[in-house]
């Protein structure tokens with residue numbers, strides 16, 4: 468079943484829903500829009516509109532679970548940076564330290580290319596954060612009190628200050644021998660605006676109010692912003708919301724509308740209904756129908772352009788799924804064709820306890836780079852296999 472039907476009348480009823488992307492085949496002008504279905508049952512994406520902050524796209528040819536995974540991975544797994552530690556030198560404002568620290572944590576910071584331009588601090592060999600894993604910001608405001616009663620302290624007053632271990636100046640004679648390959652990649656990929664509060668210096672973006680201070684009050688603090696993901700704290704999520712809808716006519720009856728008098732009047736159709744065939748009341752209910760087109764509308768907070776969030780989200784999802792497949796293959800000792808040979812994918816709980824994975828065979832320190840084989844999954848990996856956790860840190864991926 469394909470979700471894209473002939474959308475007669477779409478040109479009128481879809482007003483305000485954005486414009487169907489140009490460059491599509493099959494636009495037939497006056498009567499509506501015919502979306503090409505394509506020869507195979509491959510996933511398809513139709514981008515309806517896109518800006519830096521928001522996009523609307525249709526995802527079809529996938530199952531509901533996959534579409535929902537795309538939504539979740541974009542919200543929870545795409546890394547950004549956010550303030551995680553605040554050192555207070557002075558705070559005589561009416562806002563308590565804890566509350567101010569929380570408000571600072573929620574300020575979106577520019578995180579373009581943070582995937583490659585910054586390290587997770589747990590993967591870094593520094594002690595308390597450095598140039599390669601952290602951005603430092605300072606907030607230093609005092610109000611002497613003149614003509615006004617109070618002063619608004621906003622996110623625009625946060626200034627990025629240099630972190631410890633600044634990279635050495637570029638070497639005119641070639642590669643700097645003091646830099647490891649890893650450090651060099653971070654310097655190359657780091658965005659010069661990394662860590663600057665979103666909208667700072669842009670008069671069209673109102674700054675975020677952090678506190679109001681009265682005469683002779685002051686705030687002086689230093690913040691450490693680290694790379695993280697929304698799964699650990701919502702402040703690291705690059706999205707504020709993801710609109711997610713399928714089956715706008717509720718033909719599948721996955722939901723029941725509560726209403727007072729008139730269901731149709733109280734639950735107007737969404738703009739996505741213009742892209743589907745209305746239900747035919749003469750047809751019986753199809754118990755076997757499944758949703759096939761998903762209307763997604765991610766809204767970014769501004770730290771990363773929304774296009775990058777979608778692309779990185781898909782990359783991360785593919786990587787996660789590949790890791791599941793690899794882990795199952797490793798444990799069952801074969802590919803998926805062997806699934807039916809009794810084992811059924813179940814893992815013997817004693818597997819993985821032979822010491823390999825935990826470095827208990829005395830070959831090396833398990834917490835050091837390259838220690839043991841497969842530092843996470845245990846057993847299955849041959850000695851010397853790269854650590855699953857990436858970067859050879861030996862840290863469990865569960866702590867990502």
Ligand SMILES: [Zn+2]
Pocket residue numbers: 588591592593594596597598599600601
């Ligand atoms: Zn560091």
